[in-house]
Amino acid sequence: METILTTSASGAAAAAPAPTLARNPLVPLVATIEKVIDETDSGSVRNFLVRLDDPAAHEAISYRPGQCGMISVIGVGESMIALASTPTHKGPLEFAVKAAGRNTNALHEMKAGQKVGVRLAYGNGFDTEAMKGKDLIFVGGGIGMSGLRSLINYCLDRRGDFGRLTVVYGARSPGELCFKEDIFENWPKAPGIDVNLTVDVGDDQWKGPVALIPPYLESLNPSPQGSLVVVCGPPVMIRFTLLSLAKLGFTDEQIIMTLELKMQCGIGKCGRCNIGSKYVCLDGPVFTLAELKRLPNEY
Numbered sequence: 573m574e575t576i577l578t579t580s581a582s583g584a585a586a587a588a589p590a591p592t593l594a595r596n597p598l599v600p601l602v603a604t605i606e607k608v609i610d611e612t613d614s615g616s617v618r619n620f621l622v623r624l625d626d627p628a629a630h631e632a633i634s635y636r637p638g639q640c641g642m643i644s645v646i647g648v649g650e651s652m653i654a655l656a657s658t659p660t661h662k663g664p665l666e667f668a669v670k671a672a673g674r675n676t677n678a679l680h681e682m683k684a685g686q687k688v689g690v691r692l693a694y695g696n697g698f699d700t701e702a703m704k705g706k707d708l709i710f711v712g713g714g715i716g717m718s719g720l721r722s723l724i725n726y727c728l729d730r731r732g733d734f735g736r737l738t739v740v741y742g743a744r745s746p747g748e749l750c751f752k753e754d755i756f757e758n759w760p761k762a763p764g765i766d767v768n769l770t771v772d773v774g775d776d777q778w779k780g781p782v783a784l785i786p787p788y789l790e791s792l793n794p795s796p797q798g799s800l801v802v803v804c805g806p807p808v809m810i811r812f813t814l815l816s817l818a819k820l821g822f823t824d825e826q827i828i829m830t831l832e833l834k835m836q837c838g839i840g841k842c843g844r845c846n847i848g849s850k851y852v853c854l855d856g857p858v859f860t861l862a863e864l865k866r867l868p869n870e871y
Contacts, residue, residue, distance in 0.1 A: 600689025613747030636697030713805025
């Protein structure tokens with residue numbers, strides 16, 4: 573069992589059993605960064621592959637696509653990040669992190685071999701049972717592809733449970749597209765999946781579409797018949813994508829979204845993510861558009 577150091581009354585360090593994932597959800601477990609991948613050419617998004625130092629605790633990890641984990645830099649802080657890995661892959665946990673604050677900036681300075689704190693898993697995740705037999709359309713923008721990647725890889729690993737998969741993914745420029753190995757190589761080779769990429773502004777090497785996501789989605793004209801659509805990305809992209817989906821005939825019940833409202837404790841105690849009677853860390857971050865419309869307009 574992994575141990576942590578405590579201090580006795582005399583001031584001497586003593587070994588004490590580390591808390592397990594089930595015992596105390598507010599106490600991080602120590603993990604080691606195995607690899608850091610620059611997902612964007614600018615370095616604005618980095619994917620941290622981490623493994624809990626306690627092998628038994630790592631093996632016992634259980635989560636669903638769409639759930640989140642807290643990753644912390646000791647002495648700096650912690651951030652709630654959507655898991656980019658998928659539970660069907662028994663490797664390291666993956667956190668795709670955009671440098672946007674004190675903790676995430678500090679995390680971006682860390683290298684393979686260094687220690688971080690991890691606690692998980694939080695939120696409701698995607699209802700993969702309700703998705704079975706449906707055609708699934710994934711619409712992502714920028715770093716929003718992180719949580720969608722977990723679900724897409726889950727669906728590919730259990731390919732017989734789902735209908736046709738369609739990925740619509742865009743970023744400001746080709747260099748800002750994340751998970752390039754997946755979107756350019758792995759997914760296009762997989763059975764029953766269409767990968768559609770677009771950028772706001774191209775470059776000399778880009779041969780694909782140059783268009784904003786909402787009009788590009790409309791040009792693809794996906795059918796709402798027997799389909800569900802999952803949307804994740806910047807708020808402005810989501811707002812106009814919802815208008816496009818309505819034009820295409822998708823109902824509020826067919827549209828699934830994830831909220832990025834700040835989650836602090838992860839267990840519904842601090843109130844930072846409260847919306848009406850809901851807590852994003854418990855009842856979300858995954859909601860249908862129909863569910864969101866029943867909440868106060870606070871998100």
